Amino acid sequence: MKTRHCLTLALALLVLPASAAELSVKIEQPTLSVAEYHRPYLAVWLEKPDGSAVTQLAVWYDQNKKDNAGSKWLKDLRQWWRKGGRDLAMPVDGVAGATRAPGVHTLYWNSQKAPLNQLPAGDYQLMVEAAREGGGREVVRVPVSWPRKTPRQTSAQGQQELGMITVQVKP
Numbered sequence: 001m002k003t004r005h006c007l008t009l010a011l012a013l014l015v016l017p018a019s020a021a022e023l024s025v026k027i028e029q030p031t032l033s034v035a036e037y038h039r040p041y042l043a044v045w046l047e048k049p050d051g052s053a054v055t056q057l058a059v060w061y062d063q064n065k066k067d068n069a070g071s072k073w074l075k076d077l078r079q080w081w082r083k084g085g086r087d088l089a090m091p092v093d094g095v096a097g098a099t100r101a102p103g104v105h106t107l108y109w110n111s112q113k114a115p116l117n118q119l120p121a122g123d124y125q126l127m128v129e130a131a132r133e134g135g136g137r138e139v140v141r142v143p144v145s146w147p148r149k150t151p152r153q154t155s156a157q158g159q160q161e162l163g164m165i166t167v168q169v170k171p
Contacts (some may be wrong), residue, residue, distance in 0.1 A: 019149035021111040025057075027128060028163030031102040032135070039099035040132040040161055041073060043080035044107065046144070047125045052081035055115040056092065058107055060099045063091060076131040079139050083127075094115060105162075111147060113150040119146055130161040142167045 025044060044058040059080075062070030071090045075081045090096055094114065109116050124144045131137040138161040142154050148169045155166040 022115075023109045023116060023144070023146070024168045024170075025107045025126065025128075026104055026164070026166040026168075028104050028109070028158075028165070029100060029102045029130070030158075030161075030163045032160075034135065036134055038133040038135065040130040040135070041077055041099065041100060042128065042130045043077045043085060045080060045083060045127050046119070047083065047127055049123055049125065049140075055119060056084065056088065056095050057109065057115065057126075058059075058086070058097060059090070059092070059095055060086075060097050061090070063076045063096065063098055073131075073133070076133075076137065077129050078131070078137065079127070080129045116146070121147060125171075126165075126167050128158075128162060128165050132161055136160050138162050144169060147171060 005082045027042070029040065042060040045056050046054040048054055059074070061074055064070070068090070074085060074090065077085060088114045111117055124146060126142045126144045127139060129139045130135070138158050140156050140162050142156045142165055144154065144167055145152070146169060148171050151168070153166060155164055155167045157164050
């Protein structure tokens with residue numbers, strides 16, 4: 001009887017998913033009162049404290065333009081472009097996406113899937129850059145420790161093109 005219970009317990013443990021650390025980022029794109037509004041291009045990436053880029057997380061741009069013409073404006077995301085954006089062949093599966101309307105958008109990643117499954121433990125800066133045709137550009141940085149033993153939420157406030165950027169890391 002004990003053997004059957006041990007076997008049942010062992011099988012149950014095999015079926016349970018492995019624990020995965022999670023990273024979520026809430027990005028607020030404010031509603032701007034301007035004559036002609038264009039949705040901003042936006043990039044999200046991680047940097048080391050020394051400013052060197054580590055990994056790309058998201059890039060939003062106009063993917064529907066004929067002959068991939070929307071990608072030529074990616075260089076307007078100046079910091080992201082210099083930190084590795086120019087080396088990417090767009091679209092990048094799992095990273096590239098369409099521009100988004102004003103509002104709050106939440107992105108999720110976990111430690112079991114790329115790109116975070118290769119990310120060494122340590123302190124980073126989560127970078128969010130937005131650039132809008134006929135508008136401005138802005139970069140917001142939020143400190144992040146990866147992975148964490150306890151949940152933590154940090155945030156930073158944009159001034160014009162970006163609103164509140166909130167980063168939550170869960171063990």
